Amino acid sequence: MINPLDLSGQTILVTGASSGIGRETARLISQLGAHVVVAGRNEERLTETVRSLDGEGHRAELFDLSSVDEIPSWLKRISASFGPLHGLVHSAGTIKLRPLRALNSQTVEDLMSINVNAAIGLAKGFCQKNVHAPSGSIVFLSSVTGLTGQAGLAAYAASKGAIVALTRALAVELAAEGIRVNCVAPGLVTTEMGQGQLGLLTPEQGAALEAMHLLGFGCARDVSNAIAFLLAETARWITGTVLVVDGGYTAH
Amino acid sequence: MERNEFLLSLDELLEFEPGTITGSETLDSLDGWNSLAVISFMALVDERFGVSLQPRQIAASTTVSDLVRLLGDRISAEIPN
Numbered sequence: 262m263i264n265p266l267d268l269s270g271q272t273i274l275v276t277g278a279s280s281g282i283g284r285e286t287a288r289l290i291s292q293l294g295a296h297v298v299v300a301g302r303n304e305e306r307l308t309e310t311v312r313s314l315d316g317e318g319h320r321a322e323l324f325d326l327s328s329v330d331e332i333p334s335w336l337k338r339i340s341a342s343f344g345p346l347h348g349l350v351h352s353a354g355t356i357k358l359r360p361l362r363a364l365n366s367q368t369v370e371d372l373m374s375i376n377v378n379a380a381i382g383l384a385k386g387f388c389q390k391n392v393h394a395p396s397g398s399i400v401f402l403s404s405v406t407g408l409t410g411q412a413g414l415a416a417y418a419a420s421k422g423a424i425v426a427l428t429r430a431l432a433v434e435l436a437a438e439g440i441r442v443n444c445v446a447p448g449l450v451t452t453e454m455g456q457g458q459l460g461l462l463t464p465e466q467g468a469a470l471e472a473m474h475l476l477g478f479g480c481a482r483d484v485s486n487a488i489a490f491l492l493a494e495t496a497r498w499i500t501g502t503v504l505v506v507d508g509g510y511t512a513h
Numbered sequence: 514m515e516r517n518e519f520l521l522s523l524d525e526l527l528e529f530e531p532g533t534i535t536g537s538e539t540l541d542s543l544d545g546w547n548s549l550a551v552i553s554f555m556a557l558v559d560e561r562f563g564v565s566l567q568p569r570q571i572a573a574s575t576t577v578s579d580l581v582r583l584l585g586d587r588i589s590a591e592i593p594n
Contacts, residue, residue, distance in 0.1 A: 357556075358552055358556070359552075359553075359556050360549040360550075360552055360553045360556075362526065362528075362549075362553050363526070363552070363553035363556040363557060412549060413549060413552050460567070460568075461552065461555065461568065462568060463548075463568040463569065463572055464569075466548065466568075
């Protein structure tokens with residue numbers, strides 16, 4: 262029997278690992294054999310994530326990604342003590358439902374800072390000498406809102422659309438260094454964040470949104486499966502792509 | 514925040530002239546009070562009052578005064594000068 266998603270011996274950094282898709286990704290890739298460095302801001306929840314991982318050799322890293330300029334030196338420290346990184350998953354992110362009239366520049370900046378600016382900082386840190394293994398895989402989190410319009414989410418959509426463009430640009434720039442760059446674009450997933458978004462809608466609006474997802478709302482594992490695929494040997498020949506994981510949301 | 518200030522911010526949200534909304538209006542009668550306006554209203558009270566309202570609380574409101582009541586103590590009564 263073979264396991265095409267085998268990640269044994271690989272060290273992978275996952276941001277936003279204290280909840281949702283990040284936490285589920287950390288769990289899954291630990292079950293696939295990876296050593297996981299889980300990063301987040303909440304120590305208690307990070308420790309909880311580490312405790313739920315399979316196998317040994319994982320580590321929690323407390324870090325605030327809004328300090329974008331410090332990300333490269335942070336990644337240097339991690340690889341110095343933990344060995345070179347084979348993969349990076351930027352799952353930390355934030356969402357704000359704000360119709361245009363209620364949108365202010367501070368909200369836009371907050372969204373861009375963690376969703377986009379931190380992603381660039383992480384890629385910059387990852388591609389430093391000795392930080393990454395001879396072949397590396399970066400996976401960003403985009404969203405179906407970065408691909409199709411949805412009212413009330415213009416700023417969030419702009420940040421997730423930026424991730425698609427960033428993915429393609431970096432795929433071209435980093436290919437020669439052996440680094441693949443891809444992103445996943447999930448539909449609504451019933452994580453804490455997804456539930457929070459649903460809570461802002463009336464039951465009728467929630468039902469309409471669910472109907473748009475032909476296969477119903479997704480769960481965190483649905484997305485982490487796709488992330489693992491992009492990290493593993495299975496995606497050796499894949500870079501610069503957007504893997505849509507949305508239960509059919511964008512099919513119509 | 515005083516009630517009047519709250520009404521003015523609602524005017525602003527719906528792009529009415531300041532002083533248009535007096536409180537007794539039914540929400541249905543307000544031009545532009547639609548689902549996006551409701552979400553904008555939720556953002557407004559979240560940002561200015563730190564209050565998280567549920568969509569069903571707003572759906573259960575009939576008049577502007579009902580919205581004022583949702584914010585309870587956070588809006589002081591009109592202060593007679």
